[in-house]
Amino acid sequence: MTAPKVLISDALSPAAVQIFKDRGIDVTFDPGLGKDKDRLAAIIGEYDGLAIRSATKATAKLLEAATKLKVIGRAGIGVDNVEIPAATARGVIVMNTPFGNSITTAEHAIAMMFALARQIPAADLSTQAGKWEKNRFMGVEITGKTLGLIGAGNIGSIVADRAVGLKMRVIAYDPYLSPERAVALGVEKVELEDLLKRADFITLHVPMTAMTKNILSAEALAKTKKGVRIINCARGGLVDEAALADLLKSGHVAGAAFDVFSVEPAESNPLFGLDNVVCTPHLGAATNEAQENVALQVAEQMSDYLLKGAITNAVNFPSITAEEAPRVKPFVDLAEKLGSFLGQLTEAPVKGIRIEYEGAVASLNLKAISAAAITGVLRPFLPEINMVNSAMVAKEKGIVVEELTREVAGNLESRIKIVVEAEDMPRHAAGTVFQDGKPRIVEIRDIQVDAEFAPHMLYVRNADKAGFIGQFGSLLGAAGVNVATFSLGRDKPGGDAICYVAVDEAISDELLDKIHEIPMVKRARRLKF
Incomplete structure (x- = not known):
């Protein structure tokens, strides 16, 4: 049997190279190759695996040339430099190492908090300039202060552990933090408004999503305790x-102490030049240990695959095993799209997910x-979640997952129904896979529909009254x-109705506002799959 061939096109630890060799894999280490896309494209067809950091861009064009490629391993968490849909379409597994730099990032947040509390960067510059401004740099103690965590996931929980060791009081805002997990971490779970009022220090540890963007908005910042200090080493x-x-x-x-900025590289920023601000150039994962950890982890994962x-x-x-894949894959696709449909409609924290x-x-x-x-x-709340770690993440967030099986599915050969229990209300939808292998949604809110999924869709819930379709269609036109495609359903004449439309491009904010103004419309939401 011919040994698999792996190409490492970015700088990776020599120890990672040795792992491939020890496991019997034919490895080529060319750390500058990722920056030469033409030369990379010329040879990528020889390899079964590609190990990268951030310099190599695994584009759709490159993947077209990668005729033998089975796996891409990203040493690190971000996979923005890999075109995931193109890789998936070609059957290329894309792996990352989501936890290899967690400790390093958490430690940087703690370091930034100390630097801020004791004005260390400014004091260093002043002292080395020959000044002795001892009275100018009056700091504050960490001990006994209240630290407010926004996000208590993998990195946030490490920060909490370190802060508790520093004798700080730790409060945390995280809708997915279970009471049991909060007790185990030694933190008090609170709502965001309470955190803003109480925290002496605030540190952020959440991903960037539509729901977390500007979570510390001008309005939220105005509610903070006077004298608060804010640290952002997240996004x-x-x-x-x-x-x-x-x-x-x-x-x-x-x-304020910031390691990340809204525009990077940050050549200018409103925070720059202020005396009471500490800034670093996105150094959260920049330690020898973190870089070594992610390199070793990706080598092991790729070798195992x-x-x-x-x-x-x-x-x-x-x-999933190779034998199961042909039968399971269409239902995997259906389940993810059906879940995504419900997730994109859900704004309140999720408490439970039931899959029927x-x-x-069922077999x-x-x-x-x-x-x-x-x-x-x-995924709408946690964009870094994947199908490998999803069950673990749900458990950590205190989300109860249930599976129910039934031998019959009415007049369908197979049917999957997902019920999302959120804090505001439950939401549910059902789907199936027909002989063409394409997933379809067949029920929304107990209303029968029949629609395929498309990249851009529009979901409208409305009162079943004459004139709606005309007004709605006129706005789109x-x-x-x-x-x-245009799918309709209703529970009864004159009752609740649903309109599920596939469109060629995303609906604009302006058009969505106009749709909401139609008197019969109860809710309109654009969806992306």
Whole structure:
């Protein structure tokens, strides 16, 4: 049997190279190759695996030349440099290493908090300039202060552990933090408004999503305790930087320490130049240990896949055997899209997910299909979730996942129904896979529909009254929106109705506002799959 071949096209630890060799894999180490896309494209067709960091861009064009490629391993968490849909379409597994730099990032947040509390960077510059301004740099103690965590996931929980060791009081805002997990971490779970009022220090540890963007908006920042200090080592765009700069100048906010910015590389920023601000150039994961950890982890994962077929930390496919794949994959696709449909309609925190399997699908690998369903539901809130870690993430967030099976599925051969229990209300939808292998949605809110999924869709819930379709269609036509499919359903004449439309491009904010103005419309939501 010919040994699998792996190309490492970015700088990776020599220890990672040795792992491939020790496992019997033919490895080529060319750390500068990722920056030469033409030379990379010329040789990529020889390899079964590609190990990268951030310099190599695994584009659709490159993947076309990668005729033998089976796996891409990203040493690190971000996979923005990999075109995931193109890789998936070609059957290429994309793996990352989501937890290899967690400790390093958490430590940087703690270091930034100390630097801010004791004004270390400014004091260093002053002292080395020959000044002795001891009275100028009066700091504050960490001990006994209240630290407010926004996000208590993997990195946030490490920060909490370190802060408790520093004798701080730790409060945390995280809708998915269970009471039991909060007790185990030694933190008090609170709502965001309470955190803003009480925290002496605030540190952010959430991903960038539509729901977390500007979570510390001008309005939220105005509610903070006077003298608060804010640390962001998570993602740029979580804080309104201009509003924060104004509050720093006024003295309401005592200081800020940022490692990430809304625009990077950050050559200018409203926070730059302020005396009470500490800035670093996105150094959260920049330690020798973190870089070594992610390199070793990706080498092990890729070796396991190429030699054994084991899939770990894949961002585009669940754990599943080669024998199961042909039968399971269409239902994995259905479950993820059905979950995504419900997740995109859900704004309140999710408490539970129930997946009901009816008919032939109940005999398949439900772990893989359920993982896809959980991933679909939670990805709008947690974009870094994948089908491998989704069950673990749901458990950590205190989300109860249930599976129910039934031998029959009415008049369908197979049917999957997902119920999302959120804090405001439950939402549910059902779907199936017909002989063409394409997933279809067949029920929404107990209303029968029949629609395929498309990249851009529009969901409208409305009162079943004459005139709606005319007004709705006229708005789409006037906006130049081309309709691909148009599915309707209602519970009874004059009752509640649903309109589910596939369009060729995303609906604009302006058009969505106009749709909401139609008197019969109760809710309109654009969806992306």
